Amino acid sequence: MTIEHHLHPPIAPPRRTLMGPGPSDVAASVLAALGAPTVGHLDPYFLKVMDEVQDMLRTIFHTTNELTLAVSGTGSAGMEACVVNLLEPGDKIVVCTNGVFGARMADVAGRIGAEVVQIHRPFGEVFSVEEVIDVLQKEKPKVLGIVHAETSTGAAQSLKEISEAVHEADALLLVDCVTSLGGMPVKIDEWDIDAAYSGTQKCLSCPPGLSPVTFSSRAVAAMDARKTKVSSWYLDMSMVRSYWGDSRAYHHTAPINMNFGLHQALRLVLEEGMENRYSRHYANHCALKTGLNAIGIEFAVAEDHQLPMLNAVNIPDGVDDAAIRGQLLKRFGIEIGGGLGPLKGKTWRIGLMGESSQSTHVLLFLAALEQCLLHAGYQLSPGAGVAAANDFYRTTITD
Amino acid sequence: MTIEHHLHPPIAPPRRTLMGPGPSDVAASVLAALGAPTVGHLDPYFLKVMDEVQDMLRTIFHTTNELTLAVSGTGSAGMEACVVNLLEPGDKIVVCTNGVFGARMADVAGRIGAEVVQIHRPFGEVFSVEEVIDVLQKEKPKVLGIVHAETSTGAAQSLKEISEAVHEADALLLVDCVTSLGGMPVKIDEWDIDAAYSGTQKCLSCPPGLSPVTFSSRAVAAMDARKTKVSSWYLDMSMVRSYWGDSRAYHHTAPINMNFGLHQALRLVLEEGMENRYSRHYANHCALKTGLNAIGIEFAVAEDHQLPMLNAVNIPDGVDDAAIRGQLLKRFGIEIGGGLGPLKGKTWRIGLMGESSQSTHVLLFLAALEQCLLHAGYQLSPGAGVAAANDFYRTTITD
Known part of the structure; x- marks a missing residue:
């Protein structure tokens, strides 16, 4: 018997400009690496790729941590990997929640x-x-967890002093760097961060599917001192690190082609240089802000802790969130993000991450948004946003 | 300061013929889909791709189960997803372990x-x-877990009668179909399997990174009746299914491009037809066996439960496992697998999975193995393996 099945059409994605909270645009060379022929997960070639991924991740995390690798899942899997490896039942964690x-x-x-x-x-x-000092003194936790770049709100958390307080209290510092890594400094060693996780689809501009993580020697010692097995077999770093480390012991089959893609994405980061990359993200953020302010759109986060790669702005009164985002997508292929949780319907999240942090994206977005807002009856001075952004670029960029 | 980093060379995998226990060779059209431009994880286009992946997976699992989707991790993540969603602390599971x-x-x-x-x-x-009946009567578990196709040993477990016994005992049947799905019948509905997980890198011939799972209504009812949260946030099906289902609630960011690749891999399965695909896998297994027997190499598993897609054979006495596998890889680019656990150094595992289940692979492998064995001083009748396999194909295949 032959199974009857109406075949679905082959994959042919529409053209998009990704300016949401991730994924960001992916470079053609990263897509090409992703589509390179598959080899075995214990092939000498793949083991070399794994080593190089680790090496490049260390540079991007600004760390010498031996235990630095890409967890075989998306950013939330990296979060779970850090949490479940650092904590045993009954251990106390303080989580700083602002998103x-x-x-x-x-x-x-x-x-x-x-x-x-x-x-x-x-x-x-x-x-x-x-x-943070107050809660550490009161709770004396094993771990304090905090988010460096809150993707849901656009807020940047400074970490250096908090890290000192955490270590003063003899606790471990766990940091969510999903959105910050590759777009602003994430100085693991200088800030003395014990465990951090990120995602590939934000400022690294690789498709989602892997989660870079890094653990300090202090964190590794805490994991080595566990009395119980890690609750998750898949994310148990004691086994995962044997596969990524010298013993190469088979644990699970790594997402081989995803690692190919990540390898090329990391190469592009290093080719640009970390400081150049941070400057680019910051400049395009400033240009976007200048343009948006010129048409009366304000940031949702105070000036001193705005993220350069994720611009959360207040949706103007009377403007329909879903209608504008729908038009941006339909007419221009531009994706931006809506608000999450209590910010749903109140903010837009405009991403300028990795490959998407470009003056072309800023200018196109301002032009497109103006058209959609005018169409919706919003009052603005036509052309003012693009003009202000252009002026910013013209006066700050020297060729 | 500009970061100094010696750039690693770009991804350029060596040419391989993948005949190990997975990954298998990946079709060019699947690699192309994998490298298609990324869109957002809530993009209407991607939501349609998710629906189509679910639809095609149902056909391939021979099921109408609503809750059928691709978990965002490799096969072991799918295993963990099934186990941690079906079981709460204190629940009893009987696991049938033969590998x-x-x-x-x-x-x-x-x-x-x-x-x-x-x-x-x-x-x-x-x-x-x-x-199985004995242990069910004695233990009265909530779940009985068993492996359909043991990748570590090459053994095929028949399931229909066991399923009847499990349901007679009012338990749930959990089945590992990582290696079987797409290469031999996995009849979820007909065999009344409650939960099953697979991998993409075996007989579906997509790179590793996703795990197809399916749950019966009985399994869903058991999950809905849980008193405790699932231990894993990332794998909690109550949230994952909201993202894949009608509500489209954001949970995690799915591996978008991996789903593009899987979509095309599933299209190829359906284009061939399930029964044709099963016949192809069986025929190539028979041809390989005929060829290997002709040069004195015997299967490690009894005739009546040999897997068609994973041929475990005894390494002949005096032959160096690692040396032969190393030569196959180095001279011919052919990857086969060694033994796992107690079978390390004793068996080879020769995969004929999905795109790798081809007469060309069988003939090339027999020729290459003969050269390596003769080089190592093993006595065989030169050309006998290829001749026997050719004879098998000539007499059984009609164009």
Whole structure:
């Protein structure tokens, strides 16, 4: 018997300009590497690729941590890998929650029987070192978890002083760098971060599917001192690191082609240079902000902690969130993000991440947004946004 | 400061013929789909791709199960997704262990506080329905887990009668179909399997990175009746299914390009037709066996439960396992697998999976193996293996 099945048409994605909270645009050379012929997961060639991925990740994390690799899942798998390896049932974690991803970290920890204490700031705000010192003294946790770049709100958390407070209290510092890595400094060693996870589809501009993680020797010692097995077999770093390390012991089959893609994405980051890349992200953020302000659109986050790669802005009164985002997608192929949680319908999240952090993206977006807003009856001075951004670029960029 | 980094060379994999236990060769059209431009994980186009992946997976699993999708990790993540969603702490699972992957399932379940009872058969053997009935009566588990196609041993487990016994005992049947799906019948509905997981890099011939899973309504009811949260946030099907289902609620960012690749791989399966595909796998297995027997190499598994896609054979006495596999890889680019666990150094595992199940692969492999064996001083009748396989094809294949 032959199975009857109406075949679906082959993959042919529409043309998109990705300016949401991730994924970001992917370079053609990364897509080509992703589509390179598959080899075995223990092939000498693939083992070399794994070594090189680790080496490049260390540079991008600004660390010498031996245990630095790409977890075989998306950013949330990296979060879970860090949480479940650092914590045993009954261990205490303090999570600093000021957005969706802090809350997620608390949820992940609670599921494995950790004692979870959360401190909260409203969405869009960040934590002071005093607040962190207070909770450390009161709770004496094993781990303090905090988000460097809150993708749900656009807020940037400074970490250096908090790290000192955490280590003063003899705790481990776990940091979510999903959105920051590759777009702003993430100085693992200088800031003395014990564990951090990221995603590939933000400022690294590789498709989603892997999660770069890094662990300090202090974190490794804590994991080595565990009395119980890690709750997740798939994410158990004691086995994962044998596969990525010298013993090459088979654990699971790594996503081979995803690692090919990540390898090329990391090459592009290093080819540009870290500082150049941070400057580019910051410049395009400033240009976008100048343009948006010129048409009366304000940022949702205070000036001193705005993320360069994720611009959260207030949707103007009377403007229909879904209608404008729908038009941007339909007429221009531009994707931006809506608000998450309590910010749903109130903010737009405009990503300028990795390959998507370009003056061309900023100018096109301002022009497209103007058209959509005018169409919706919003009052603005036609051309003012693009003119302001152009003026910013003209006066700050020297060829 | 500009970061100094010696750039690694770009991705350029060597030419390989993948005849190990997976990954298998990937069709050019699948690699092309994998490298298609990335779109957002909530893009209407990607949501349509997800629907189509689910639809095609149902056909390939021979099921109408609503909850059928691709977990965002490799096969072991699918195993963990099934185990941790079906079981709560204190729930009892019986695992039938006759290889590495049964043992892994037991490990996964033990980590979340399930009560794990294992019954064992030596590597390479399979379970009788009587053994299963005995353990069910004695243990009265919530779930019985068993491996359909043991990748570590090459043994095929028949399931229909075992399924009847499991349901007679009011338990749920969980089946590992990582290696079988797409290469031999996996009849979820007809055999009344409650939960099953697979991998993409075996007989579906997509690179590793996703794990197709399917759950019966009985399994879904058991998950809905849970009193505790699933131990893994990333793999919690109550949230994952909202993203894949009608509500499209954001959970994690799916590996978008991996799903593009899987979509095309599933299209190729359906284009060929399931029965044609099963026949092809069986025919190439028979041809390989005929050829190997002609040069004195015997299968490690009894005739009545040999897998068509994974041929485990005894390494002849005095032949150096690693040397021969090394030569196959170096001289011919052919990858085959060594033995796992107690079979290390004793068996080779020769995969004929998906795109790798071809007469060209069988003939090339026999020729290459002959050269390597003769080089190593092994006595054989030169040309006998290829001649026997050719004879098999000539007399059984009609154009």
